[in-house]
Amino acid sequence: MRTWPDPFQHFEHWYAEAQRCDGLDVPAMALATATPEARPSLRIVYFKGLVAGAFSFYTNYTSRKGRELAANSNAALLFYWQPLERQIRIEGTVQKLSREASQRYFASRALAKQISASISDQSSVIPSYQNLQQRFTQAQTEHTGDSLPCPPHWGGYAMTPGCFEFYISDENRLNERVYYECNGGGGWQIKYLSP
């Protein structure tokens, strides 16, 4: 596997190669969070770009992941691109993006998605899916303008990585694993892991 002195360059090369591959949902990444008692939870979110060296995504701050991140900022990300037989694991700490960045991104979304985000108390128990659809339809009739303001419960996060692992499957299971660890001084140390 080709390596770079900086794992962000490695990530960007692999990401661009995945984008050239048909039928892949390239930005879909698994996000693992955990309670302070180390009870983990995992879900897919969309990667929305690197912001000052951190992996950004958007969600509801009062969702399960939002509550877990408020109590424990440690998290992990995973990209898996099956046709390329590649995965990337990233571990680090997560901070909220600025209110301005969240508002800017929210404003770029279609009105229907803004309405969904505004009416959804993500991860809470609801009476039924039909009830949610009715609230969505009701909100659509009430909001005839172009855009809604970004709700206070919604916004972005960004994960600052402390380590990356780049993995390529091998047909004999002699899988190749390259691990980059932040050395604290802004540099990265490369290690090779046994499959």
Ligand SMILES: Cc1cc2nc3c(=O)[nH]c(=O)nc-3n(C[C@H](O)[C@H](O)[C@H](O)COP(=O)(O)O)c2cc1C
């Ligand atoms: C392909 C895909 C992309 C998703 N992207 C997002 C996203 O960007 N933000 C988000 O909040 N949820 C996204 N979801 C939904 C999450 O997986 C999850 O159901 C939701 O965020 C609630 O998670 P929580 O209860 O653990 O907080 C996505 C789901 C899929 C399958």
